[in-house]
Amino acid sequence: xxxxxxxxxxxxxxxxxxxxxxLRRDLVIALKRRNDLLNPIMFFLIVVSLFPLGISPxxxxxxxxxxxxxxxxxxxxxxxxxxxxxxxxYEDGSxxxxxxxxxxxxxxxxxxxxxxxxxxGLPVVILSPLLAYMLYLPSEAYWTMVLTLLIGTPVLSLxxxxxxxxxxxxxxxxxxxxxxxxxLATPVLIIGAKAVTDVMVGLxxxxxxxxxxxxxxxxxxxxxxxxxxxxxxxxx
Amino acid sequence: xxxxxxxxxTDPPPLIQAQALFxxxxxxxxxxxxxxxxxxxxxxxxxGSNGSGKTSLLRILCGLNEDFSGEILWKGEPVAEVREDFLxxxxxxxxxxxxxxxxxxxxxxxWSASLQAPADDKQIVEALGRLGLRAYEDIPCxxxxxxxxxxxxxxxxxxxxxxxxxxxxxxxxxxxxxxxxLENLLxxxxxxxxAVMLTTHHPLSVNCKxxxxxxxxxxxxx
Numbered sequence: 001x002x003x004x005x006x007x008x009x010x011x012x013x014x015x016x017x018x019x020x021x022x023l024r025r026d027l028v029i030a031l032k033r034r035n036d037l038l039n040p041i042m043f044f045l046i047v048v049s050l051f052p053l054g055i056s057p058x059x060x061x062x063x064x065x066x067x068x069x070x071x072x073x074x075x076x077x078x079x080x081x082x083x084x085x086x087x088x089x090y091e092d093g094s095x096x097x098x099x100x101x102x103x104x105x106x107x108x109x110x111x112x113x114x115x116x117x118x119x120x121g122l123p124v125v126i127l128s129p130l131l132a133y134m135l136y137l138p139s140e141a142y143w144t145m146v147l148t149l150l151i152g153t154p155v156l157s158l159x160x161x162x163x164x165x166x167x168x169x170x171x172x173x174x175x176x177x178x179x180x181x182x183x184l185a186t187p188v189l190i191i192g193a194k195a196v197t198d199v200m201v202g203l204x205x206x207x208x209x210x211x212x213x214x215x216x217x218x219x220x221x222x223x224x225x226x227x228x229x230x231x232x233x234x235x236x
Numbered sequence: 237x238x239x240x241x242x243x244x245x246t247d248p249p250p251l252i253q254a255q256a257l258f259x260x261x262x263x264x265x266x267x268x269x270x271x272x273x274x275x276x277x278x279x280x281x282x283x284g285s286n287g288s289g290k291t292s293l294l295r296i297l298c299g300l301n302e303d304f305s306g307e308i309l310w311k312g313e314p315v316a317e318v319r320e321d322f323l324x325x326x327x328x329x330x331x332x333x334x335x336x337x338x339x340x341x342x343x344x345x346x347w348s349a350s351l352q353a354p355a356d357d358k359q360i361v362e363a364l365g366r367l368g369l370r371a372y373e374d375i376p377c378x379x380x381x382x383x384x385x386x387x388x389x390x391x392x393x394x395x396x397x398x399x400x401x402x403x404x405x406x407x408x409x410x411x412x413x414x415x416x417x418l419e420n421l422l423x424x425x426x427x428x429x430x431a432v433m434l435t436t437h438h439p440l441s442v443n444c445k446x447x448x449x450x451x452x453x454x455x456x457x458x
Contacts, residue, residue: 021350025336025343032338032376093332096300101351102323108351235300 018103019111026115029088036084040120041127044077048131059136066135067145067196071189073131074124074149078156079181081120085112085161086168086231095168096235105228113161113224114154121153137196144199148192151212158223159184165230188215250275250312251325251400251431252297257306259292266292270306272449276399279422279432281440284451290435291331293451294404297433298328324352327398329406333389337378341369341388344377348392355395363394368417382409390418393425401425403434419443 030036051069052062089095098108128149129142137145163181167173195208250273257270266289274280282290295301297308299315299322308315310322335344341364342357349355355363364373367387377385386409393401401422407415419442422432426444440446 017354018350021347025339025347028343029336029338088336091332092336093330093334094336096328096330096332097334097348097351099300100298100323100326100328102320103351232302236302 015103015107018101019107022098022108022111023115026112027118030084030115030119036081037119040077040081041123043080044073044124044127045131047073047076049134051135063136063138063200066132066137067141067200068193069135070128070131070137070145071149071152071193071196074121074128074153075156075185075189077124078120078153078160079178079185081116082157082160082164082177082181085116085164086234087164090168090234095231099232099235105231106224109161109165109224109227109231110220113157113227116161117154117157121157125149125153138200141196141199144205145196147209148195148212151209151216152188152192155188155212155216155219156185158219158227159188161227162223162230165227165234167234168231169234188212191215251310252433253309253312254297255307255309257293257296257304257308259289259296259301259304261289261292261303267451270451274400274431274433276429276431277426277445279426279434279442279444279446281446281448282433282435282451283448284435288451290451291404294328294402294433294435295330298326298402299323300328300330325398326400326402327352327393327396328402328404329389329392330404333385334392335377335385335388338376340374340376341380341391342373344388345391345395349395352396352398359395360391363391364388366394366417366421367391368414383411383414386410387414390421393421399430401430401432401434403432405435405437407436407438 048069051065055061055065086095089098099105101108125146128146132142132145160181162184163177166180167177170176191208191211195205195212198205198208252274254270254272258268259266270293272280282293284290292301292304296304299319310318315322334348335341339347342360345355345360345363346357349360361370361373364370364387367390369384369387369391372380372384377388380388386406390406406418410418415438419440422434423442423444426432426442426446
């Protein structure tokens with residue numbers, strides 16, 4: 001076996017297997033660190049359940065703000081977990097290895113973003129009907145809310161990734177991450193929350209979904225490229 | 237397109253050629269007009285005092301640092317044009333080992349292999365065994381010592397099958413036995429036609445063609 005160790009150029013692995021391996025790696029890390037997995041969900045639950053206490057337990061008032069509350073909480077929960085995306089990899093040097101892979105960085109970054117969404121975004125989507133029920137969201141708006149979150153939360157992960165990639169090399173980041181990411185995320189928040197409130201008053205919401213879909217398509221194609229470029233700058 | 241050029245009798249062409257490298261950091265010139273070749277079948281040790289730019293040079297070579305001027309050629313072509321081919325044939329191990337603390341050595345190497353060159357489980361176990369980590373395959377890396385973590389990173393060299401190894405202080409944190417082991421690996425790789433470029437403050441005793449590149453003098457001593 002040892003003398004078969006040949007030294008030659010190897011056109012390595014397929015991009016697809018590198019993509020899958022990166023996705024699996026990030027999911028395994030998240031599963032082994034239960035805190036990372038539970039933090040966004042717990043945060044989402046706590047923030048949403050504070051609103052009835054802070055505003056009023058009155059069903060009419062709550063149902064009016066419910067869509068916005070769920071959406072804002074989902075946005076904040078996504079932001080809370082963003083730092084995990086590249087921080088540990090930057091500190092232990094795995095990020096350098098990622099950048100030195102012959103595979104296109106676009107797909108590796110995309111794999112990491114999808115992993116982040118599966119860990120922090122999808123649980124929020126799944127949990128949202130329960131919280132909507134707590135906030136007296138009218139039942140006809142449930143599906144709209146779940147669907148807007150399903151389209152919107154991946155966008156939050158993808159755009160958030162750009163902000164983290166830009167700031168990962170900075171020692172003290174403080175609020176700078178929020179300053180970068182929130183402007184990118186607000187269109188999604190506005191359209192998502194508006195779609196839910198429109199459905200509550202019986203307005204058509206097709207255009208909202210079209211816009212959200214367009215933003216998701218844009219984010220899927222452009223955001224990983226921007227993240228990749230930002231990562232290269234950060235490790236420089 | 238694997239171009240196998242296993243011809244130890246004649247001199248292999250230079251794998252890496254650096255031409256007129258210039259690097260400045262914090263308004264201090266680290267090196268200027270630096271020329272050198274790295275050919276298959278030799279080990280180049282970069283020497284220099286602390287802060288002389290050894291790490292910067294290695295990071296420039298592998299493309300992590302872009303704050304420099306000059307040209308780097310891979311097999312005679314500008315590295316930017318053949319970057320994929322270059323990255324597939326190069327393994328870099330820096331100060332930060334690139335080993336995730338939560339994952340086990342096996343999981344870490346599996347990911348590394350998927351990024352660069354395919355390796356099955358048997359090869360991974362074998363590589364870890366050669367570096368003295370047998371029976372540590374499935375222990376989370378946070379439970380390993382610094383030296384053992386470094387060995388996990390070094391195991392990447394064995395599974396990557398890259399022809400160029402770029403190593404930044406690979407001997408730090410290794411024990412006497414580990415140092416000997418790594419020196420043997422380096423010699424074996426170089427004898428088989430590979431190229432190694434490394435920095436170290438440890439007196440190197442390898443049984444292969446080796447020379448030094450002294451950044452303090454900006455010239456190559458044979």
